[in-house]
Amino acid sequence: MFAAKMENNPDNTTLNNDSPQRDHGSIYYHLFQFSPDAMVLARIEDDVILNVNQAFEKLSGYSSDEIIGCTTSELGFWLAPDYWQHVVSRLATERELHDLKMRLQRKEGSVICVLMAIRSLEIEGQSCYVATARDITARKMAERAAWDQIEELHATLDISLSSDSEATSEEVRQIIDFQAVQELMNSFYMVTKIGVSITDLNGNILVATGWQDTCSKFNHIHTHTLANCIESSFNSSRENGPECCTIHNCKTNVLGTRTPILVGGKHIADLFLSQFFFDGETPDYEQILQHADKYGFQREQYLAALQEIPRWSRETVRNAMKFYTNLARMIARLSYKNILLSEALLEQRRVEEALLERESRLKDFMGFSPSACYLFDADLNLIYCNKSAEEISGVPPNLPDNMKIETVVADIKESGHYEKYIEVLRSGEPLFIDACTRSSKSGDRQFSVRAFKAGSNLAVIWTDITGIKQAAQELLAAKEAAEAANRAKSEFLANMSHEIRTPMNGIIGMIQLLRLTELNDEQQEYLSNIDVSAENLMTVINDILDLSRIEAEKLELEQVDFSLCRCLDDVVQNQLQRIQAKGLTLNEIHISPAVPDTLRGDSLRLKQILLNLINNAVKFTEKGCITITAELKEKRGEEALIQISVADTGIGIKHENIDKIFAPFSQADASTTRKYGGTGLGLAICRRLSSLMGGSIQVESTEGSGSVFHVLMPFTVVAASGNLAKESRAMPASSHMWDGPALRILLAEDQEINLQFVDTILQKMGHKVITARDGREAVAKWEQETFDIILMDVQMPGMDGIEATRKIRGSEKEGCKIPIIALTAYAMNGDCEQLLDSGFDGYVSKPMVIKRLTNEMKRLIRT
Numbered sequence: 001m002f003a004a005k006m007e008n009n010p011d012n013t014t015l016n017n018d019s020p021q022r023d024h025g026s027i028y029y030h031l032f033q034f035s036p037d038a039m040v041l042a043r044i045e046d047d048v049i050l051n052v053n054q055a056f057e058k059l060s061g062y063s064s065d066e067i068i069g070c071t072t073s074e075l076g077f078w079l080a081p082d083y084w085q086h087v088v089s090r091l092a093t094e095r096e097l098h099d100l101k102m103r104l105q106r107k108e109g110s111v112i113c114v115l116m117a118i119r120s121l122e123i124e125g126q127s128c129y130v131a132t133a134r135d136i137t138a139r140k141m142a143e144r145a146a147w148d149q150i151e152e153l154h155a156t157l158d159i160s161l162s163s164d165s166e167a168t169s170e171e172v173r174q175i176i177d178f179q180a181v182q183e184l185m186n187s188f189y190m191v192t193k194i195g196v197s198i199t200d201l202n203g204n205i206l207v208a209t210g211w212q213d214t215c216s217k218f219n220h221i222h223t224h225t226l227a228n229c230i231e232s233s234f235n236s237s238r239e240n241g242p243e244c245c246t247i248h249n250c251k252t253n254v255l256g257t258r259t260p261i262l263v264g265g266k267h268i269a270d271l272f273l274s275q276f277f278f279d280g281e282t283p284d285y286e287q288i289l290q291h292a293d294k295y296g297f298q299r300e301q302y303l304a305a306l307q308e309i310p311r312w313s314r315e316t317v318r319n320a321m322k323f324y325t326n327l328a329r330m331i332a333r334l335s336y337k338n339i340l341l342s343e344a345l346l347e348q349r350r351v352e353e354a355l356l357e358r359e360s361r362l363k364d365f366m367g368f369s370p371s372a373c374y375l376f377d378a379d380l381n382l383i384y385c386n387k388s389a390e391e392i393s394g395v396p397p398n399l400p401d402n403m404k405i406e407t408v409v410a411d412i413k414e415s416g417h418y419e420k421y422i423e424v425l426r427s428g429e430p431l432f433i434d435a436c437t438r439s440s441k442s443g444d445r446q447f448s449v450r451a452f453k454a455g456s457n458l459a460v461i462w463t464d465i466t467g468i469k470q471a472a473q474e475l476l477a478a479k480e481a482a483e484a485a486n487r488a489k490s491e492f493l494a495n496m497s498h499e500i501r502t503p504m505n506g507i508i509g510m511i512q513l514l515r516l517t518e519l520n521d522e523q524q525e526y527l528s529n530i531d532v533s534a535e536n537l538m539t540v541i542n543d544i545l546d547l548s549r550i551e552a553e554k555l556e557l558e559q560v561d562f563s564l565c566r567c568l569d570d571v572v573q574n575q576l577q578r579i580q581a582k583g584l585t586l587n588e589i590h591i592s593p594a595v596p597d598t599l600r601g602d603s604l605r606l607k608q609i610l611l612n613l614i615n616n617a618v619k620f621t622e623k624g625c626i627t628i629t630a631e632l633k634e635k636r637g638e639e640a641l642i643q644i645s646v647a648d649t650g651i652g653i654k655h656e657n658i659d660k661i662f663a664p665f666s667q668a669d670a671s672t673t674r675k676y677g678g679t680g681l682g683l684a685i686c687r688r689l690s691s692l693m694g695g696s697i698q699v700e701s702t703e704g705s706g707s708v709f710h711v712l713m714p715f716t717v718v719a720a721s722g723n724l725a726k727e728s729r730a731m732p733a734s735s736h737m738w739d740g741p742a743l744r745i746l747l748a749e750d751q752e753i754n755l756q757f758v759d760t761i762l763q764k765m766g767h768k769v770i771t772a773r774d775g776r777e778a779v780a781k782w783e784q785e786t787f788d789i790i791l792m793d794v795q796m797p798g799m800d801g802i803e804a805t806r807k808i809r810g811s812e813k814e815g816c817k818i819p820i821i822a823l824t825a826y827a828m829n830g831d832c833e834q835l836l837d838s839g840f841d842g843y844v845s846k847p848m849v850i851k852r853l854t855n856e857m858k859r860l861i862r863t
């Protein structure tokens with residue numbers, strides 16, 4: 001009948017159980033059934049058990065069929081059933097109770113100690129409780145054995161005085177010196193003829209004198225009548241509190257007094273005045289006889305026992321109660337002092353054992369340690385060392401008396417360590433020396449030294465780090481070799497960049513020249529194919545160079561003001577022709593109104609990321625649409641976190657391949673590379689660029705349904721500026737054509753095709769071009785003629801462009817500086833800065849784009 005489902009509400013827990021069958025699929029049912037702790041579920045009202053788990057069956061010895069439907073009292077689980085009912089009644093106000101110690105009787109009759117926790121809950125409108133029980137019998141036995149070790153001092157309490165559970169008879173006997181109490185009570189009885197007893201909380205008589213036959217021969221030997229006596233006592237303590245001395249009326253109408261014995265605030269036993277009647281009061285013998293008949297007592301014997309019960313005046317009872325109250329308090333005080341004394345002695349013993357164990361462990365550690373371990377006393381005499389120390393220092397196995405530290409460590413005073421060890425003993429602060437050199441049989445060795453205070457002694461540990469130091473030197477050498485290899489790789493990439501870009505400059509240049517000639521449709525188609533192939537090849541080259549820059553941490557980000565709207569528009573315009581050529585739809589770019597337009601950051605790298613994402617969207621989408629959105633995710637002061645998303649309806653990505661697409665030279669799978677092409681560098685560069693810019697890139701994708709790439713990037717918000725729009729509008733589509741005065745230009749270029757390309761373009765613009773094949777010829781022609789500008793190739797045979805530029809700068813007259821633009825296939829990070837430092841005024845990389853060359857020429861001629 002355990003609930004199939006438990007709502008997660010600790011204050012109003014309900015269990016839903018639509019059928020009497022258990023829902024074995026419920027996680028809560030399995031938690032209940034297979035918990036390692038014994039668990040029982042019961043109603044609070046009548047204590048009827050609704051369910052138990054397997055652990056409770058094992059603990060109690062009963063099967064679930066024998067338990068479910070019965071009450072705990074019917075099964076006789078608890079040796080103190082009234083106390084258990086008192087515990088359950090507390091749930092009405094406390095709801096949860098913990099650390100309750102109870103004694104449970106198993107089916108075969110054995111008694112075990114259990115640690116209980118109980119909580120109330122609602123099941124279909126009924127108030128119930130769920131209780132957990134853990135067998136602590138072994139723990140109790142272990143605790144008792146520990147106390148037995150100091151039995152000669154005084155037996156002490158084997159339970160926590162703050163515990164809610166009741167003390168057993170044996171525990172009470174350990175607390176109270178009953179031999180002395182018995183002698184005192186016997187003497188008092190001889191004078192007063194007033195009988196007395198001490199019982200535990202379960203009604204067991206621990207000591208008695210003058211105890212009446214109605215108790216000793218009848219009520220205390222019958223289970224049910226004993227329960228009546230305990231109930232009378234329990235009701236008395238519940239009504240008046242455990243600290244009050246009270247008169248109570250047994251169910252036999254016989255009077256008695258109860259005085260609690262409290263040790264350390266814990267109620268452990270009761271002192272009872274012998275049964276009595278008040279003078280002048282006649283007992284109800286009819287009810288007494290009914291009581292005797294009910295429990296099978298012989299009427300004559302029971303009446304005879306009642307006749308022995310004394311009759312006292314109320315004054316006599318009051319005086320006796322005062323005496324026994326003081327006696328109970330005296331017993332409690334003496335017992336508590338004995339407990340405190342025993343606890344103090346036990347704690348002292350524990351401390352001593354802990355110190356001995358600590359010293360033993362320290363020596364064990366030193367003994368098995370590969371390091372040299374020494375232990376010196378407060379006067380720095382050696383009292384212990386391990387095998388490693390013997391080998392290093394030459395200490396004999398049998399230590400001589402008063403072997404000083406300077407004998408063990410010959411150079412200790414010269415090295416300055418002696419004073420440091422003294423300081424460790426004085427302050428207690430540990431000492432660590434990174435490295436020191438010691439001579440040994442195998443030569444000079446390096447050691448690290450640790451010293452710390454161990455009690456009043458000094459522990460010193462020498463660890464041989466010669467191998468570690470050698471490994472560190474080897475690692476440093478390996479690091480330097482790796483850095484040299486990295487520099488060689490950078491030089492190789494720079495040279496490869498130049499060697500590849502130089503012929504590519506000729507190819508792309510000739511393509512641009514061909515476009516200025518008359519071509520038929522077929523030739524235009526062929527030329528377009530060549531142009532696309534050249535562009536794809538340049539993309540691969542640029543990707544490899546970008547990745548190399550990022551890995552070498554030489555990629556510098558610029559901070560410029562730009563328009564986000566114009567940035568997105570430029571990117572889309574760049575890819576618009578490809579989108580339309582594939583028959584795809586480009587949805588209108590949606591920029592949230594909350595997104596600020598004028599930002600500060602690296603717009604060039606942002607465009608590079610978005611171009612890669614849009615290029616991939618076009619590449620992997622056969623039909624459908626591409627959508628670009630921008631929204632503001634967070635804004636703090638002048639900082640804005642903006643998310644730009646590129647969505648497509650393409651082939652999508654398998655979930656297990658999502659991480660792969662951001663790895664260099666990797667795509668989702670090999671078939672993707674074969675079908676769509678590409679190096680697999682684009683997304684790797686996007687992720688690294690976004691990380692360098694303080695952002696991130698994520699992807700959501702479903703195979704066959706498309707992908708959405710999210711770029712999350714921080715920017716600085718700046719006030720809108722009209723210069724952004726003005727600069728953009730001032731760049732006409734035909735800006736590669738020259739619209740200024742004709743110039744006299746000196747062109748230095750050693751590659752014939754490149755020379756022909758640039759010469760032809762410049763002449764078509766109306767310029768006069770004088771050519772030179774190397775740097776020496778360029779300097780000579782500059783000296784002989786007058787020019788408006790020089791276009792200087794950097795790498796030429798004989799005298800290169802850098803040396804030629806320096807010679808020109810060195811020979812120029814003041815105020816007659818001629819603009820010089822570097823034409824170079826070098827495109828690694830830092831090349832531009834190096835060329836400007838060498839005397840160049842501008843920089844155009846190869847393959848050369850006419851628009852970039854004319855823009856640079858216009859900039860320099862204007863200035």
